[in-house]
Each structure stands twice: as C-alpha cells, then as structure tokens.
Amino acid sequence: MFKLEKWVRPNILALKPYSSARAEFKGHEGIFLDANENPYHTSFSFHDKVRDGLNRYPDPYQIETKEKLAEVKNIPVENIFIGNGSDEAIDILIRIFCHPGKDKIILCPPTYGMYEVSAHINAVEIVNIPLNNEFQLDIDKISSHEVEKSDAKMIFLCSPNNPTGNQLIDIEQVLKTFKGIVVVDEAYIEFSTAPSMTEKLTAFPNIVVLQTFSKAWGLAGIRVGVAFASKEIIALMNKVKPPYNVSKLNQQAAVEALTRANEFQMQKEQIVAQGEWLKNKLSQLHSVKKIYPSDANFLLIEIINAERVYRQLVEAKVITCNRNSLVKNCLRVTVGTEEENKVFIEEFKKITS
Ligand SMILES: *Cc1c(COP(=O)(O)O)cnc(C)c1O
DSSP, rough: OOOHHHHSSSHHHHOOOOOOOHOOOOOOOEEESSSSOOOOOSSOOGGGGGSSSSSSSOOOOOOOHHHHHHHHHHGGGEEEESSSHHHHHHHHHHHHOTTTTTTTEEEOSSSSSHHHHHHTTTTTEEEEOOTTTTTTOHHHHTSSSHHHHOOOOOEEESOOOTTOOOOOHHHHHHHOOOOEEEEEEEEEGGGGOOGGGGGGTTOOEEEEEESSSSTTTTTGGOOOOEEOHHHHHHHHHHHHHHHHHHHOHHHHHHHHHHHTHHHHHHHHHHHHHHHHHHHHHHHTTTTEEEEOOSSSEEEEESSSSSHHHHHHHTTTEEEEEEEEETTTTTEEOOOHHHHHHHHHHHHHHHHOO
16 A cells, blocks of 8 residues: 655654744735735736746846846845745755755744744754844854854844844854854845845855845735845855746836835835834733834734734734744734724724723
C-alpha cells in the first residue's frame, strides 16, 4: 500500500503552516483591521495598460519596475530584487545561505511569523533571542561569544516590528558585530520617522533590506516585495528565484503605483493622523491597560481578556488580530479609515464597558 507519509520530508510533515489573517477569518463582510493593509482603494485600474499581450511571458528581471523604484528610492537597479511578495524573498534568502539540517538563523520574537515558517520548510534551525521588556534587541546576547560560536548564518530583524509596532534602535550595532547576513524587514518603514536602513547598503556588505507594496503602498493584492542589497547578493537571489516570479499584471500595477507616489504619500499621512486619533481614543478607556508605542499603521494594545474581546468584535463584524499567544492579552489593531476606526471604537466600548 502507498503510504504518503513515508515519502514526505519529516520537517514538512511536522510543519505548522503560517496562519494568515485572511485564512483565520474567512468572511467577506466586515471591517478588516487585522492584516495591516492600507484601507484605501487604489484610484487606478491598470489592466488596459499592460503593454504587450498576456500570451507572452513577463520580464524575468522586472526592469521597468526596478527603474521606477530606483528613481523613487534613489538606489541603483543592480541593488534591487523583486519578489512575489517579500515572503518569497525571505524564503530565497534562507535557501541561499542555509544548509538544510545543518545551519541556524537567529530570530528575535515576538516578531513576524514567516521567518520561522520559512526556516522550518527549509529544515533550518532557529535560535531565539527574544526582545526585551521594551521590545528592543538584546544586544549583549546577540553580540555574545555564544552567538559567535553558534555559527548562525543569518539574523532577521523587523523594524518597525510586527506585531509590537516599534522601531528597533540598535540595528547598526548588530551590523557591526554579527558576522553573518543581517536581514532588516522594513514592511512598515513608510509609517516611521526613522530613516531606512537602505542608507547602510554601501557601508555593510552583509545587509539585506526588505520592503513591500503590501502595506503603505496599498497593494497587498498584487504580491510585490522588494529586497535591497549588494549587487552580489542580488545576483544570487536572481539565480535562485523562479524565472518568471512576478506576473506582468503585478509588475504593471507596481509601476502605476510608483508613478503616483504623491497619492500614496497623502494616504499615508491620513493613516498616520488616524493612528493618532485611535491611540487617543483608546487611551481614554479603562479597559485598555496599555498601548504600545507604534511607528507603524497598527497598534498593539493590552486589554483584559483579549480572547473574549476578539471573538465579540468578530461577532460585531470588526476583525482585529488576536496576538494573545505572542504577547499576553494583546490585540493588534490596524489603522483603518476614519469611519472604520469610529465603528471599531464604538463596538470596542460596547463590549468592554
Ligand atoms: C506584511 C508584512 C510583510 C509583507 O509581506 P508580503 O509578502 O510582501 O505581502 C513582510 N514582513 C512583515 C513584517 C509584514 O508584517
């Protein structure tokens, strides 16, 4: 008899898959404050703009998109990789630098779940060096002899960090002491007042900076993520990626967005202002024990009985992200439109009063 389990790699059998916000809540109706998306619709439609027919394969190196991005970011094309979401870049990086069953990466939890899932898929071991009470890096531990001896190949830093929302202040310290690859995930950098670590690309040959169109740029639906690194690292990424990893439609949508950078700037400013409004309202409620400082388009809030409040909000068709298993009694709430935030506050008050 054929026994499937006998043939599957054991680490895949044991794998706990990434649970995305969209998988956790399957309904279509409601106010979605769970996945840190930009709440505004894009003003353009781009299907008519695809220049050549869809019968032809897309540009494997996405040159037009990269040239536009190079202009907006002031970073040369040769230092840019484009992936099918930054999640693809995370996986490719682990596959480039880590031997399955042998190598290790360092993670600093609580943080984004995909680093762990990608490591497990690739049978790469994880060394956890948790963030401290202020959700900052434990720099002593990261630069310790022990870590040096551990031979960890990579460290993943997320700044502003998901789900805590704060900026990590000691990234440069890590760049100076950690010998392997330093991946800095800047999915939320547009919302932050801190400069991007892309400024360090020329100073540190071991840095990879990840950004995405999924958050501030309002294009989670197109799956376009970006990595900035030395041209040598980018060349390795291009070697490993599937040949046509970004579709023509997706490339075109990214180009359209980049030509409308002002529009996104305005949306971003509205989101930041709405975030302040939300923080202010929440801070007046007794049921909110703590609002963690945020440099992103979401707030991590500590409340009483987060599990129950999360479920009751779902019943009221307001979907937040329950982070209780990562940070006790915490919900992560994405900043929505003015109307969405008002409904959230009203329902939250009803449930917790
Ligand atoms: C949302 C998010 C991403 C985005 O991933 P994409 O695959 O580009 O949509 C990456 N990193 C973090 C920390 C995120 O929160």
